[in-house]
Amino acid sequence: MNKNFDETPLTTLNGVGKRRALFLNKLGIFSVRDLLYYFPRDYEDRRAIKKICELVNGEECTFVAVVKSDITKKKIRKNLTIYKLLVCDGHKMANLTWFNQHYLEGIFQPGEEFLFFGKVKIVGNQIEVTSPVYEKKSEDTKKTCRIVPIYPVTADINQGTMQNFIRSALDTVSGSIVETIPEIIRKRYNLSEINYSIENIHFPNSMEDYENARYRLVFEELLLFQLGMLTLKSKTTTTQNGIQFRPTKELRQLIETLPFSLTEAQKRAFEEIEKDMYSNKVMNRLVQGDVGSGKTIIAVLALFLAVKNRYQGVLMAPTGILAEQHFNGIMPLLEPFGINIELLTGSCTMKQKRRIKEGLKNLEIDILIGTHAVIQEDVEFARLGLVITDEQHRFGVRQRVTLSKKSENPDILVMTATPIPRTLALILYGDLDISVIDQLPPGRKEIKTYSVEEDMRKRIYDFIRKNVNEGRQAYIVCPLVEESESIEAKAAEQLYNTIREVELKGLTVGLIHGKMKNSEKEATMKCFVCGKTKVLVSTTVIEVGVNVPNANIMVIENAERFGLSQLHQLRGRVGRGEHQSFCIMINQSKGKVAKQRMDIMAKTNDGFLISEKDLELRGPGDFFGTRQHGIPGFKIANLYKDMNILKLAQEAALSIMKHNNELSLEENEKLRLRLIEMFRERMQADGITCGL
Numbered sequence: 001m002n003k004n005f006d007e008t009p010l011t012t013l014n015g016v017g018k019r020r021a022l023f024l025n026k027l028g029i030f031s032v033r034d035l036l037y038y039f040p041r042d043y044e045d046r047r048a049i050k051k052i053c054e055l056v057n058g059e060e061c062t063f064v065a066v067v068k069s070d071i072t073k074k075k076i077r078k079n080l081t082i083y084k085l086l087v088c089d090g091h092k093m094a095n096l097t098w099f100n101q102h103y104l105e106g107i108f109q110p111g112e113e114f115l116f117f118g119k120v121k122i123v124g125n126q127i128e129v130t131s132p133v134y135e136k137k138s139e140d141t142k143k144t145c146r147i148v149p150i151y152p153v154t155a156d157i158n159q160g161t162m163q164n165f166i167r168s169a170l171d172t173v174s175g176s177i178v179e180t181i182p183e184i185i186r187k188r189y190n191l192s193e194i195n196y197s198i199e200n201i202h203f204p205n206s207m208e209d210y211e212n213a214r215y216r217l218v219f220e221e222l223l224l225f226q227l228g229m230l231t232l233k234s235k236t237t238t239t240q241n242g243i244q245f246r247p248t249k250e251l252r253q254l255i256e257t258l259p260f261s262l263t264e265a266q267k268r269a270f271e272e273i274e275k276d277m278y279s280n281k282v283m284n285r286l287v288q289g290d291v292g293s294g295k296t297i298i299a300v301l302a303l304f305l306a307v308k309n310r311y312q313g314v315l316m317a318p319t320g321i322l323a324e325q326h327f328n329g330i331m332p333l334l335e336p337f338g339i340n341i342e343l344l345t346g347s348c349t350m351k352q353k354r355r356i357k358e359g360l361k362n363l364e365i366d367i368l369i370g371t372h373a374v375i376q377e378d379v380e381f382a383r384l385g386l387v388i389t390d391e392q393h394r395f396g397v398r399q400r401v402t403l404s405k406k407s408e409n410p411d412i413l414v415m416t417a418t419p420i421p422r423t424l425a426l427i428l429y430g431d432l433d434i435s436v437i438d439q440l441p442p443g444r445k446e447i448k449t450y451s452v453e454e455d456m457r458k459r460i461y462d463f464i465r466k467n468v469n470e471g472r473q474a475y476i477v478c479p480l481v482e483e484s485e486s487i488e489a490k491a492a493e494q495l496y497n498t499i500r501e502v503e504l505k506g507l508t509v510g511l512i513h514g515k516m517k518n519s520e521k522e523a524t525m526k527c528f529v530c531g532k533t534k535v536l537v538s539t540t541v542i543e544v545g546v547n548v549p550n551a552n553i554m555v556i557e558n559a560e561r562f563g564l565s566q567l568h569q570l571r572g573r574v575g576r577g578e579h580q581s582f583c584i585m586i587n588q589s590k591g592k593v594a595k596q597r598m599d600i601m602a603k604t605n606d607g608f609l610i611s612e613k614d615l616e617l618r619g620p621g622d623f624f625g626t627r628q629h630g631i632p633g634f635k636i637a638n639l640y641k642d643m644n645i646l647k648l649a650q651e652a653a654l655s656i657m658k659h660n661n662e663l664s665l666e667e668n669e670k671l672r673l674r675l676i677e678m679f680r681e682r683m684q685a686d687g688i689t690c691g692l
Contacts, residue, residue: 008031009031010030010031012172013168015168016168020157023156024165026154035165036170038166039201039635039636040151040201043148043149044148046117046143046147047145047146048062049061051089051091051092052089052094052127055120055122055127056120056122057121058119058120058121059119063117065116066114067111068088071083071107072085073105082098082099083097083098083101087114087116094128095128096116097131098132115135115137115144115145116132116144117133118131147206147207147210148163151163167202167203170198175195177195178670180220180671182656182671191216192216197217198213201213214636215645217636218636219648219649221637222637222646224674226652226654227653231679241409242280242410243277243385243410244278245309248308248309251301253337254301258297262297263441263442265436265439266293266298266439269289269436270298272285273287273413276411277302277306284412286415287299288418288435288437289438290437290607291571291572291575291607292440292576293439294441295390295437296326296329296330296415298415299315309385310383312368312381312382313367314374316371316374316375316387316388321525321526323343324345327341340367341369342369343368343370344368345370345371345373346371346373353373357378360381363382363383379406381407386411388412389415414432417569418565418607445575447571447581448582449584450583450584451559451598453587458503460586461499461504464504468507473535473548473552473553474555475555475570475573476538477540477554478492479557492511492513492539495557499537509535509536510524510527511524511538512537551574552577552581553582554581555584555586556570556583556586558586558588559585559586559598560587560589560597564597564610564613564617567601568610571583585598585601612640615639616640
């Protein structure tokens with residue numbers, strides 16, 4: 001695209017002043033180009049015109065009618081005024097209704113002919129349409145008789161306003177968007193021209209035009225994505241040899257001393273890790289498994305193998321609680337084999353930190369378990385051989401790279417309890433090999449999951465009180481408020497105060513949210529882990545890692561605000577002990593997608609199946625925190641629905657890279673510039689020069 005459009009301010013467009021520009025900024029729109037690439041979420045086909053007598057109850061359609069009366073208004077209460085209009089097409093009447101639309105009084109004159117579009121309701125012999133779109137019948141219709149885009153909007157910008165802004169942006173560029181994709185690729189894959197595509201993704205003349213435009217834009221997005229991932233992989237793949245670890249008999253002894261047997265899935269994953277570690281190539285492997293599938297013991301075996309080859313290992317966890325949990329679980333398994341393990345978190349004293357840092361440099365410490373504290377500059381290892389990051393999606397790329405640079409080509413193992421469809425994992429972790437633990441240890445009870453409405457709240461609190469009296473504990477998670485962590489914290493505080501003083505009065509209730517200091521969060525979690533706190537009110541900060549086997553109830557407020565995978569992660573905080581566990585989702589939405597999410601959660605505990613469904617329902621956007629990896633989210637592509645286009649885009653990307661790996665040829669110059677723009681953050685994190 002012409003560089004000027006990247007920088008052209010929104011205020012150059014008709015109707016966009018400074019105030020409205022700020023509203024657009026909240027939607028991530030800062031330039032004319034951002035506006036052009038702000039794609040519709042849906043479309044309404046308003047082309048078919050019916051007679052009033054042909055209207056069907058419940059359908060949305062366009063009809064022509066003549067105004068038969070002056071508009072009437074009736075004030076129901078302080079903030080509600082109803083406006084009514086009677087119209088007729090010469091054969092049948094229809095009643096039209098609007099709410100609080102005071103400006104309508106001067107619009108409709110008896111005898112004038114209008115086009116209307118809205119949802120039809122037939123009661124007896126009466127035809128009613130509520131809040132219809134309207135415009136005078138003329139040749140140049142904008143709101144009816146065409147395919148109309150529906151955009152994600154806010155209270156500050158309605159559909160009509162957004163449509164006008166985008167029409168203005170299209171008129172401004174007026175066919176001068178510069179083509180990014182080389183002509184040879186466009187011809188090979190039958191891709192439409194960019195200006196045609198942008199025009200018809202917003203205001204398609206026909207469904208065929210829409211399909212052509214969408215195919216081209218999805219292909220372009222996935223092509224750029226694949227080129228970016230291939231570039232990252234080629235730039236970060238080391239040509240140097242890694243550590244070639246040797247087998248040790250003691251590894252089998254450790255496995256035999258474990259208080260449980262490894263599942264077949266665990267054995268398979270560790271065999272893949274062993275093969276990597278025994279080779280002279282640097283291991284870059286992702287181990288993904290559902291909550292409770294036993295990834296940690298795989299990490300323990302890999303650490304043991306590294307230490308018995310006289311190397312050090314490090315395990316980084318996202319929170320102090322999780323790091324301490326790992327430390328307490330791993331130490332009794334490895335100490336009998338003469339392995340020295342230490343814990344380094346932000347809560348360690350200066351004296352402890354100095355002792356640990358000295359021990360690492362002197363090779364007195366074999367394994368370090370910790371939080372972000374382990375990547376600080378003054379933490380030096382004498383002989384680091386294995387780097388493990390737990391819950392990888394909680395770390396940015398920069399942190400993983402920083403940790404791996406503390407030694408000469410250490411092996412890298414990444415673990416995540418966020419099940420990711422394999423196709424997405426190959427893209428998101430394009431530089432990693434993947435092992436999947438798709439089997440839970442025997443004996444784990446399935447978590448009973450229910451979706452309920454607001455009227456069940458008293459029964460829920462009674463159920464919590466009953467379980468607490470029997471010795472159990474419960475989580476109550478507050479709704480996700482994407483706009484503000486402060487609002488989210490306030491919601492949690494309000495719920496905490498209400499249930500502590502009313503519904504669960506007499507029980508020990510704790511509160512944790514993202515605006516609290518780390519020390520306060522750690523202290524609150526410790527009280528819950530040790531059983532002192534019986535009910536924990538929380539925002540999603542408890543989504544990952546906490547292991548409290550005694551907690552058997554998870555209540556999720558406003559569950560409709562969460563994605564499927566996040567609901568599954570929250571549910572995974574319970575079901576870790578011997579007692580039957582329950583997940584209760586309070587759903588306050590009547591929407592179709594919310595109902596689908598709740599139904600899926602109630603029917604299955606399989607995280608991989610849930611992640612597939614999440615991908616299917618979610619559509620384009622930031623999936624599993626891709627932006628945290630320095631990878632752009634999707635604006636139009638849907639990895640579930642567009643898998644065929646993804647395969648074609650991968651084929652095209654490989655073809656381009658094969659003939660011009662650096663994208664230095666003139667025909668690839670526009671692609672190269674777009675890649676630098678899209679992947680700048682990730683490239684900088686990986687130490688790749690932005691000149692590709």
